[in-house]
Every structure is written in C-alpha cells, then in structure tokens.
Amino acid sequence: xxxxxxxxxxxxxxxxxxxxxxxxxxxxxxxxxxxxxxxxxxxxxxxxxxxxxxxxxxxxxxxxxxxxxxxxxxxxxxxxxxxxxxxxxxxxxxxxxxxxxxxxxxxxxxxxxxxxxxxxx
Amino acid sequence: xxxxxxxxxxxxxxxxxxxxxxxxxxxxxxxxxxxxxxxxxxxxxxxxxxxxxxxxxxxxxxxxxxxxxxxxxxxxxxxxxxxxxxxxxxxxxxxxxxxxxxxxxxxxxxxxxxxxxxxxxxxxxxxxxxxxxxxxxxxxxx
Numbered sequence: 392x393x394x395x396x397x398x399x400x401x402x403x404x405x406x407x408x409x410x411x412x413x414x415x416x417x418x419x420x421x422x423x424x425x426x427x428x429x430x431x432x433x434x435x436x437x438x439x440x441x442x443x444x445x446x447x448x449x450x451x452x453x454x455x456x457x458x459x460x461x462x463x464x465x466x467x468x469x470x471x472x473x474x475x476x477x478x479x480x481x482x483x484x485x486x487x488x489x490x491x492x493x494x495x496x497x498x499x500x501x502x503x504x505x506x507x508x509x510x511x512x
Numbered sequence: 513x514x515x516x517x518x519x520x521x522x523x524x525x526x527x528x529x530x531x532x533x534x535x536x537x538x539x540x541x542x543x544x545x546x547x548x549x550x551x552x553x554x555x556x557x558x559x560x561x562x563x564x565x566x567x568x569x570x571x572x573x574x575x576x577x578x579x580x581x582x583x584x585x586x587x588x589x590x591x592x593x594x595x596x597x598x599x600x601x602x603x604x605x606x607x608x609x610x611x612x613x614x615x616x617x618x619x620x621x622x623x624x625x626x627x628x629x630x631x632x633x634x635x636x637x638x639x640x641x642x643x644x645x646x647x648x649x650x651x652x653x654x
Contacts, residue, residue, distance in 0.1 A: 402615075402619035402622075405623070406616070406631075435614075438618050470634055472631060474634075509628075
C-alpha cells in the first residue's frame with residue numbers, strides 16, 4: 392500500500408502530489424513507490440519554489456521547501472519537468488546530460504525516484 | 513478595438529485565436545483524445561471585478577469550442593480541468609506580465625484535474641497561454 396501525505400502545499404508540491412496520486416493508480420507506479428527510500432528535492436529555478444518528496448517504503452510525504460542533505464535534488468522549470476514526465480529513462484537521462492535539468496546527489500536514486508514521481512505516458 | 517476581459521466577446525476572441533493558430537494545432541493534436549480536455553477558469557473578484565466569473569472552453573485536438581464566459585458556471589458539462597485565481601492575477605496573465613506556468617508552480621493559481629496530462633502536453637498548454645496576450649484587451653478597474 393502506498394500513502395501520499397502533504398497539506399498546504401505550494402503549486403509545485405501540489406503538481407507533484409497530483410502526479411504521484413495518478414502514478415500509483417497503476418501497479419508499476421505503485422510498486423516503484425512502495426520500494427523506494429530516500430528524499431528528492433525539486434526546485435523550479437524560475438520561481439525559486441521548492442518541494443521535497445520523502446519516500447519511506449510506501450509512505451510518501453511531500454512538503455514545501457527543501458531539506459538539507461537530500462538523497463538527490465533536481466532543478467527544473469515547468470517545461471523541463473514536463474519533458475521528464477514522459478517517464479522515459481532515456482528522456483530523463485538526456486535532460487540531465489544536456490544540462491536542461493540540473494541534478495545533485497545520488498543520480499541513480501534520482502532516476503528511480505523520478506520514475507515514481509512522473510507517471511509514464 | 514479592445515475587448516473587455518472578462519466578457520463573452522473575449523471568450524470568443526481567444527477561441528478564434530486558438531482555432532487559427534498553427535502552434536496549437538500542431539502541439540494539441542493529442543489533447544482531449546481519450547480524455548476530457550475542457551477547461552473551466554474560475555475568476556475570483558477583486559481588482560475591479562465585483563462578482564466571480566467563469567470561463568468554460570472545450571479543447572480537443574488543438575481546437576476550441578463552446579467558449580462561454582458567464583457570472584455562473586456556464587454549462588452543465590463537467591470540465592476536465594479547473595484553474596482558479598484572482599482577477600488581479602488573471603489580468604497579469606492575460607497581459608503577459610505573469611507566466612501562467614510560473615503562477616501555477618508558485619500556487620498563485622490552483623489546478624484541479626490530471627496534472628500528468630497537462631505536463632505531458634506542456635507545449636500545447638504553453639501555446640494556448642502564449643495566445644492570451646494576442647487579443648487587444650481592456651480590463652475592469654482601469
């Protein structure tokens with residue numbers, strides 16, 4: 392079972408929460424989220440708005456702002472997040488390699504956690 | 513001649529702009545296919561607007577239809593997406609002083625609906641947003 396928590400979220404947090412709720416409706420997305428542990432900070436550099444997603448084996452907490460020392464962090468604007476939301480690993484990797492999306496921390500975990508956030512098309 | 517926002521004339525003008533746009537036709541060919549792609553925009557009072565206004569527009573395959581602007585929910589059709597915000601902020605969007613995507617990320621506007629579909633069709637949503645300031649517009653309270 393996957394539980395997604397997060398109240399009074401900023402727009403970015405709400406977007407992430409809505410996408411994750413959609414994502415766990417399918418079994419693959421649910422399994423990914425269930426087996427994940429770590430934290431991911433997403434920042435929109437244009438508006439400087441951040442949200443943190445904390446994965447704890449099926450319990451997912453979304454909160455405003457960034458935490459110190461997350462497992463991974465990613466800085467991406469709406470369009471870049473949209474590209475990543477294709478859910479394709481190759482697209483996500485391309486975003487990172489071309490520098491469209493700036494990432495820090497454990498990149499392997501980042502790609503795994505991103506797949507839990509963005510529903511596959 | 514400027515068209516008042518909000519008004520039925522403005523709703524008609526944006527629908528025409530969408531239907532004449534090559535960009536929305538290109539990026540929106542999958543929009544509304546297999547899902548409800550209609551939007552209801554809720555405009556809260558303030559900054560010259562006395563009462564709430566609603567703008568409904570059906571969007572499918574890059575084309576707009578049923579563009580209706582009224583002080584009550586203008587149709588019994590269930591919208592696929594609802595975007596809500598204050599009139600003062602809508603003015604900034606329509607006049608291109610504020611980016612719609614940025615406003616959604618900041619939480620200035622709230623969105624109800626499948627955000628994944630919006631994200632996967634971001635180029636279409638962006639193309640529609642880019643058309644908002646192509647209509648010569650006048651505003652309440654100015």
